[in-house]
Amino acid sequence: MLSYRHSFHAGNHADVLKHTVQSLIIESLKEKDKPFLYLDTHSGAGRYQLSGEHAEKTGEYLEGIARIWQRDDVPAELEAYLSAVKHFNRGEQLRYYPGSPLIARQLLRDFDKIHLTELHPTDFPLLRNEFSKDERAKVMKADGYQQLKSQLPPLSRRGFVLIDPPYEMKTDYQDVVKGIQEGYKRFATGVYALWYPVVLRQQIKRMTRDLQDTGIRRILQIELAVRPDSDQRGMTASGMIVINPPWKLEQQMRDVLPWLHKVLVPEGTGHAKVEWIVPE
Ligand code: SAM
Known part of the structure; x- marks a missing residue:
């Protein structure tokens, strides 16, 4: 089942959190003068038109990126992320939102590598076109979970894996844990970042318990809630x-999350938290 289209949600509060963390990890890995692999298992289309029918229909970006991209009090932790967003929006108007592959494309260096997979029949060709002239990139119509076995460890022995499934199927909550286990078995020093939505808190509690049971250490959780947990439908x-976060990430997120929460949720509902699921 591939009915999920990220174009309905691009630039929402969840993307702001995800892409802030993604950009901070990339910037940290760039501090060493050695190449690394960026592997995006669930890439999406790459670029989203915010004036398009899908984004207009939900208007989610209006309560996300639109609230922060032009403020003049933006914390330093958001600089790399917003520089990528601004690259695609040269004027005053917010017209495009770059997904995780395009944020990586902007931030990575010439000698880094980008491996992207996407299965959707409409989004895959869009993604492939975005990278047709990028020699660093390999774009595949393939199952993202499978890449955690076939693409790891990277030749460079340094890598960042972003796992961002749509959670259309309940099995995704278990598949991500299995996928991480497979990846970790082959490449225990890699940085792995898994995105999750809170729709039903029980699903996330179970997923974090399953992750704890893998025995993997150094697992940091970063969460931004716009509303309290609820049994009703919808992401709160x-x-x-x-896993293996760069050493600065915990403090960076502790510094920037209160600002993000204040600006993205002016009504003050929900919460922001950074905590270790499994420490060192
Ligand atoms: N990572 C993107 C970003 O931040 O811009 C958004 C990705 S979106 C949440 C999830 C994507 O995963 C969808 O485009 C969907 O078509 C794709 N997808 C679903 N199952 C997949 C699978 N098994 N392998 C690869 N891609 C898959």
Whole structure:
């Protein structure tokens, strides 16, 4: 089942959190003068038109990126992320939102590598076109979970894996844990970042318990909620679970999350948290 289209949600509060964490991890890995692999298992289309029918229909970006991209009090932790967003929006108007592959494309260096997979029959060709002239990139119509076996460890022995499934199927909550286990078995020093939505809190509690049971250490959880947990339909919060986070990430997110929460949720509902699911 591939009915999920990220174009309905691009630039929402969950993307702001996800892409902030993604950009901070990339910037940290760039501090060493050695190449690394960026592997995006669920890439999406790459670029989203915010004046398009899908984004207009939900208007989610209006309560996300639109609230921060032009403020003049933006914390330093958001600089790399917003520089990528601004690259695609040269004027005053917010017209495009770059998804995770295009944020990586902007931030990575010439000698880094980008491996992207996407299965959707409409989004895959869009993604492939975005990267047709990028020699660093390999874009495949393939199952993202499979890449955690076939693409790891990277030749460079340094890597960042973003796992961002749509959670259309309940099995995704278990598949991500199995996928991480497979990847970790082959490449235990990699940085893995898993995005999750909070729709039903029980699903996330179970997923984090399953992750704890893998025995993997150094697992950091970063979460931004716009509303309290609820049994009603709909996403109240989202988060990133990062395995082997760069040493600065915990403090960076502790510094920037209160600002993000204040600006993205002016009504003050929900919460922001950074905590270790499994420490060192
Ligand atoms: N990572 C993107 C970003 O931040 O811009 C958004 C990705 S979106 C949440 C999830 C994508 O995963 C969808 O485009 C969907 O078509 C794709 N997808 C679903 N199942 C997949 C699978 N097994 N392998 C690869 N891609 C898959």
